Amino acid sequence: YIVGSDQVWNPTHIGGYNPAYYLEFAEASSKRISYAASLGTDYIAAKYRNEMEQALKAFTAISVRERSVQTGISELARKSVEVVLDPTLLLDRDDYDEIKVKSKYKGPYILLYSIEKNPELMDFANKISVALGMPILQRRPSNGLINQMEPFYTSDAGEFLGHIESASYVITNSFHGTVFSVLYGKPFVSMLHTDTGKRTEDLLKDLGLSSHILHDIKDFNNFDMFKLDNIEETKDNIMSLRERSMSFLKESLGI
Structure with a gap:
């Protein structure tokens, strides 16, 4: 299961802590991946830290959209967190x-x-x-x-x-x-x-x-x-970031 991306972890937008956006419905044996998950802000709301911590520990792989929350999410999840492109930038103008x-x-x-x-x-x-x-x-x-x-x-x-x-x-x-x-x-x-x-x-x-x-x-x-x-x-900068983002997806999915 994959969750992402635009402000899916912003409590202001999703009505507080919403377990669906943390894939809590997924079977324990399944892969749980976040792609470019965004909090929308540069901080983690203290009110939801405990719930987020427990949910994020169950993720197989985590990526976020904003570099400003990379360290905070990594500390909560106790695993490495990648910064990847917003999905809209995985496509070209064509x-x-x-x-x-x-x-x-x-x-x-x-x-x-x-x-x-x-x-x-x-x-x-x-x-x-x-x-x-x-x-x-x-x-x-x-x-x-x-x-x-x-x-x-x-x-x-x-x-x-x-x-x-x-x-x-x-x-x-x-x-x-x-x-x-x-x-x-x-x-x-x-x-x-x-x-x-x-x-x-x-x-x-x-x-x-x-x-x-x-x-x-x-x-x-x-x-x-x-x-x-x-x-x-x-364009070169976008392409470099796009390749890194696609690599994260492929490695996380095992393809």
């Missing part, structure tokens, strides 16, 4: 192109993809919109945006990919907004999510793209921050 739908929005535009209410993110998007003379596309209308397009609300996965591909620039505080900006080679800036930004920070560090993190809008001074200058180097 794979996603098979489901991608061409965006109905005509460019150029700035895609703002936010998963929390963040006035500073809005202010930054407005600043870039004015500087470039481009409108802003996002999921829902906002009184805080001065030049916004018709929102896309609940686009499916293929349509969402199309919006990213057609964007001239991407501004996001979403981990997966960052992932697909990288895969599609889009100029982007990530402002870290208040509670779960560590996962984005870890990923961009591993990919050599930490310069795309904007901690404070006062720190933005030129558009070079958006640029993906070394796309081939980024």
